[in-house]
Amino acid sequence: MNESIKARALDYAARCRDEQAELLRTLGRLPAPSRQEDLRAAFCRDWLQKQGAQDVTIDAAKNVICRLGPAECEDLVVFAAHTDVVFPDLDLLPVREEDGRLYAPGIGDDTANLVNLLLAARYLIARQVPLRCGVLIVANACEEGLGNLDGTKALFAACGTRIRGYYSFDMYMPSCCTRAVGSWRYRITCRTAGGHSYQDFGKPSAIRLLCGLADELYRIVPPAGATYNIGRIEGGTTVNSIAQEASMLYEFRSDAQENLAGMEAAFRTALTHWEGQGGRFEAELLGVRPGNGPLDKGAMDRFTAHTVDVIRAVTGQEPQMEAGSTDSNIPLSLGIPANTIGTVTGSLAHTRQEWVDLASLPTGLALALSLMLSYAEEI
Numbered sequence: 453m454n455e456s457i458k459a460r461a462l463d464y465a466a467r468c469r470d471e472q473a474e475l476l477r478t479l480g481r482l483p484a485p486s487r488q489e490d491l492r493a494a495f496c497r498d499w500l501q502k503q504g505a506q507d508v509t510i511d512a513a514k515n516v517i518c519r520l521g522p523a524e525c526e527d528l529v530v531f532a533a534h535t536d537v538v539f540p541d542l543d544l545l546p547v548r549e550e551d552g553r554l555y556a557p558g559i560g561d562d563t564a565n566l567v568n569l570l571l572a573a574r575y576l577i578a579r580q581v582p583l584r585c586g587v588l589i590v591a592n593a594c595e596e597g598l599g600n601l602d603g604t605k606a607l608f609a610a611c612g613t614r615i616r617g618y619y620s621f622d623m624y625m626p627s628c629c630t631r632a633v634g635s636w637r638y639r640i641t642c643r644t645a646g647g648h649s650y651q652d653f654g655k656p657s658a659i660r661l662l663c664g665l666a667d668e669l670y671r672i673v674p675p676a677g678a679t680y681n682i683g684r685i686e687g688g689t690t691v692n693s694i695a696q697e698a699s700m701l702y703e704f705r706s707d708a709q710e711n712l713a714g715m716e717a718a719f720r721t722a723l724t725h726w727e728g729q730g731g732r733f734e735a736e737l738l739g740v741r742p743g744n745g746p747l748d749k750g751a752m753d754r755f756t757a758h759t760v761d762v763i764r765a766v767t768g769q770e771p772q773m774e775a776g777s778t779d780s781n782i783p784l785s786l787g788i789p790a791n792t793i794g795t796v797t798g799s800l801a802h803t804r805q806e807w808v809d810l811a812s813l814p815t816g817l818a819l820a821l822s823l824m825l826s827y828a829e830e831i
Contacts (some may be wrong), residue, residue: 453758453765453822461821464575465814472813475553476567482548485540486599489514492535496570496591498654502783503574513606514593519577521583523829528586529827531573531820532779533566533621534595538802553798553807560798560808564816565621568795572821583600584828585616590654593624595779598637600739604779608786617755617791618783621820623776623801624768625812629792630756632784633774634712634743635705640665640723640785642687644731646696656730658698660690665702665733670723678706678715700737707775709743741777741798742785758826763793766819795820 465472494515500508507519516535537558547556556563573589575581592608595604608615615639622629642658642665647692664683672825674680680703687698704715719735727733763771795816798808 453737453761457822457825458765463819468571473810476564477547480559480563481544481821483541483545484536486536486594486596489535489593499746504577513603515589515603515607518589521586525586526614527616528588530588530590530615530618532592533569534562535591535600536593536596538596552810554810555807557804559803559806560796562622564808567588568820569621571817575821582829586828597738601741601782604782608782615788620792620794620821621777622778622792624794625797626763626769626771627794628759628771629773629774629776630687631707631776632744632781633705633707633775633777636701637703639701639736639738641699641734642731643697649692649694652694655694657694658731659695660705661731662698665726672718675714676751678711680704707743719780725740741781745785746787752789759791762822766822767815784830785805
């Protein structure tokens with residue numbers, strides 16, 4: 453990579469160390485369940501404006517969008533990190549520091565990456581770095597769970613094919629996600645007349661029928677690279693009642709669209725088999741995350757090769773090439789080159805014990821900034 457870019461990024465990151473940690477402590481306390489990211493969105497917008505950003509808005513999807521670069525340029529490159537966390541808390545989140553680690557729900561996924569996005573963007577803003585194209589700095593909503601990537605879907609619905617490249621800062625160094633794992637997610641509900649466990653013994657039970665369907669779903673042999681899971685089952689009322697209603701959450705995943713179509717067909721076959729056996733089934737589609745679309749292999753390889761080069765140069769580590777379900781699913785499904793890159797070291801994502809290594813923050817910031825400076829006019 454360009455050694456001048458690397459030197460500038462590392463120098464800036466070293467000087468931001470204390471401020472970076474404090475910003476992470478502040479932002480890490482703000483609750484942000486998917487679709488309820490208002491506090492974090494307002495914080496990010498106000499923070500960017502205080503740094504001198506002139507064009508910062510919050511769209512209807514609760515994405516914070518900061519436009520940089522030449523106004524006349526139609527081509528756009530996006531740098532994003534998501535504001536939502538996987539937990540439903542609406543009160544301030546607990547943050548504690550111990551032995552050089554910062555602990556908090558969602559602190560690495562994705563709060564620390566969001567901090568690196570903001571501080572890297574500030575470098576471009578404060579120094580008025582001339583850019584070769586339009587750059588969107590996006591603190592996006594709805595990445596987690598049943599947020600269904602709706603924030604990024606809204607971004608691409610608004611900007612269309614003007615976006616030529618997309619970077620999402622998410623998870624841990626030195627990961628680089630280049631393939632989209634798509635998913636379909638359902639809530640399946642079974643309803644019956646129910647009754648008393650003794651007097652009406654033998655009448656159809658919603659729990660029994662749902663368990664029969666669950667057993668059949670687990671007997672599906674998926675195509676190579678496809679997976680499935682039943683993540684939650686609930687229903688019934690008391691121990692002496694034949695259940696009138698029961699439901700479960702079911703998903704299947706793959707990085708190939710044809711596999712998703714095959715799993716959908718197998719799911720429908722199983723559902724049809726259990727219809728009419730004493731209960732009524734309803735399958736509610738909760739969300740779709742698309743898999744890989746018609747990518748130009750050469751363009752994607754060049755895009756990723758540059759990312760890999762920067763990760764190696766800045767972190768001194770070999771990138772971990774992965775497939776995943778991230779905001780990059782949306783551009784990849786549309787044939788637009790995209791990478792999801794970790795910019796922090798940590799562990800225990802999606803648990804309340806998640807932690808990040810504070811010493812890793814400057815390296816992650818230098819990585820994020822180096823990728824942004826790749827689009828500068830000259831360094």
